[in-house]
Amino acid sequence: MIRKTAGLVLSSIRYKDTSIIVKIFTRELGLKSYLVNGVRSMGKGSKMALYQPLTLLDLVVYNKENSGLQRISDAKLQRAHQRIPFDFSRTSIALFMTEVINRSIYENYQNESLFDFLTESVIILDQGEALLTHFPLVFLIEKAKFLGFSPEDAEGFLLESVHQPFSDQELPQILDYLERLLSDKYKCCDKVPVGLRRKLLDHLLDFYSQHMENSSSFKSLVVIRQVLE
Template sequence: MLYKTKGIVLSYIRYKETSIICKIFTRELGLKTYLINGVRSQKSKSKIALYQPMTILEMVVYNKENSGLQRISEVKINRANQLIPFDFKRTGLALFMTEVISRSIFENYQNENLYDFLEESIGKLDKKETSLGHFPLVFLIENAKYLGFAPATASEFLSENTGQPFTGDEIITTENFIQKLIEEKYSCQYKVNLFLRRKLLDHLLDFYIQQLENNQSWKSMAILRQVLD
């Protein structure tokens, strides 16, 4: 059966000489894996651009139950990103987003609210005025809400993590900072020194590891530390 849906590209791997296997988080059908033939051939060079991480697509897809690999009938870009593909920091943050989502959801997982949040976040990341230094912190805090394990208050974001990297003097400042991030989201301009922002990032990523019960290290950490300047 054919379905029309929007989707956000998470990642792809090469398959045979000209094809790819692509993970796409769709709004209506959830996380799906698609086999896309011929997209890497010389005649189809431009088409591979459709499947870069955090690209938003409009698709007509086949959806067969109990089938691991699905097929795409029609596809086009919903909105072309203007800054993300050409700005090193924004590209790094897009890869960070894909890593977080890929480790947080499973095949066929469907959550329209999470999808809408991701689409909104991509739009924010692609705007020049968005503060990149605060972006990964806001993303982790907000994303946890849609995944269902976000604490109710700023203080609980600190207390519910079994690790506690902050000194007594830092806790109040950090709690105020988290509250501002919760209230103002991607518009937050609250000033906090680089050292504390990096400690909060480590704290939130450790919190995710505990919630997801996944002890793998974060591959995008090197890029993130350059963004948090």
């Protein structure tokens, strides 16, 4: 069956000489893997640029039930990124977002509300409307809501965690910061010490690991900590 859907590219791997297998989180069909032939061939006709992480696409796809690997009939760029590919901080955040998404959803997982949130987040990151030092934290906090394990309030992010990394002196400030992130989201512009922001990032990632099957360390953590400076 042929279906039209919006899609968010998450990753791709090489397949044979000129092809790739690309993972795309689609709005209507969920997370799918697609075989794209000839996309790595040299020349003007190459469409490899369409399948970079966090690229937003309009797709026409073949959707066969009980088939692990699907095919794409047509793929068009929904919007071209203006800043993400050319700004180190935004590129780093994009890679971090991709890793978090890849590790928290599974093949065929479908959630239109999550897709809409991810699309909005990518556009905000690319347009420069958010203060980047807060962006990864807001992304983790907001994404947890769509995955079903977000606490009801700021205090819950501490009480519902196995580990407690903050000192008694830090707790009032971190709770106030969490409340601000929850209320202001990507518009948050608070001035918070870098050490506290990094500590909160580590805590949120640990919080995610407690709710996901894959608890190994995040590969992009070293780079994303630099963005929080």
